Amino acid sequence: MKYKNARILIFCKAPVLGQVKTRLVPMLGEQQALVLYQELTTRMISTCLESELAPAQIWTTEDHAFFHTFGELGKVGHVRIQQGDNLGQRMQFALSTALLESGVQRAILAGTDCPPVDKSYLDKALAALEDHDAVLGPTEDGGYGLIGLRKVQADYFSDIPWSTDSVCADTCSRFNRNGLNWSLLPQIWDVDRPEDIMRYQQFCQTLPSR
Numbered sequence: 001m002k003y004k005n006a007r008i009l010i011f012c013k014a015p016v017l018g019q020v021k022t023r024l025v026p027m028l029g030e031q032q033a034l035v036l037y038q039e040l041t042t043r044m045i046s047t048c049l050e051s052e053l054a055p056a057q058i059w060t061t062e063d064h065a066f067f068h069t070f071g072e073l074g075k076v077g078h079v080r081i082q083q084g085d086n087l088g089q090r091m092q093f094a095l096s097t098a099l100l101e102s103g104v105q106r107a108i109l110a111g112t113d114c115p116p117v118d119k120s121y122l123d124k125a126l127a128a129l130e131d132h133d134a135v136l137g138p139t140e141d142g143g144y145g146l147i148g149l150r151k152v153q154a155d156y157f158s159d160i161p162w163s164t165d166s167v168c169a170d171t172c173s174r175f176n177r178n179g180l181n182w183s184l185l186p187q188i189w190d191v192d193r194p195e196d197i198m199r200y201q202q203f204c205q206t207l208p209s210r
Contacts (some may be wrong), residue, residue, distance in 0.1 A: 002123070006108070007055055008107075009057050009098055011094065012058070017034050023192055024194065053122055057080055061082055092156070099149070099150075109148070110122070113192060129150055131181075134175050134180050135148040135184075138188070142165030145188050156171060
């Protein structure tokens with residue numbers, strides 16, 4: 001492992017029919033939305049496990065059988081369950097838990113909806129935490145698809161208007177208010193709207209075959 005003192009947290013929902021990619025259900029239907037979600041999640045988990053950058057953890061809404069299929073790709077350990085009443089509390093809990101592990105000095109948390117997040121992007125995020133307190137991977141819609149920290153405070157996640165175009169800006173303001181030295185990674189995009197489907201399909205066509 002390149003960063004033995006770090007952890008990569010994969011943040012995701014359990015792949016349950018009708019509960020994932022709900023914005024795309026009117027276009028795809030529940031079954032195809034589930035298939036797309038499983039594909040995106042598989043891509044992200046496999047990327048993290050195969051990168052060998054740092055130990056990876058799966059943080060999900062429930063311990064679903066889907067996640068246990070990744071054991072042969074690398075050591076995942078037990079699936080960790082998200083805790084909290086909202087997204088901010090759940091991310092805070094996961095990052096705090098990881099950073100409390102013995103010897104862990106930095107942790108990054110990433111969702112599964114951003115295809116551009118690859119090994120190189122994860123490496124940049126972990127490297128940024130060598131000399132920064134925090135790092136963000138901003139998305140085109142004003143949110144972020146990755147956050148990395150060396151220490152966690154509730155203020156970074158409390159009272160943030162989630163699912164708005166100001167999430168990243170508001171989080172950066174919190175970092176400034178707390179005197180953090182933070183870094184922004186290159187902007188990425190996620191698969192969340194009908195127009196993202198064709199972009200994702202074109203993206204997949206450009207990838208080298210394994």
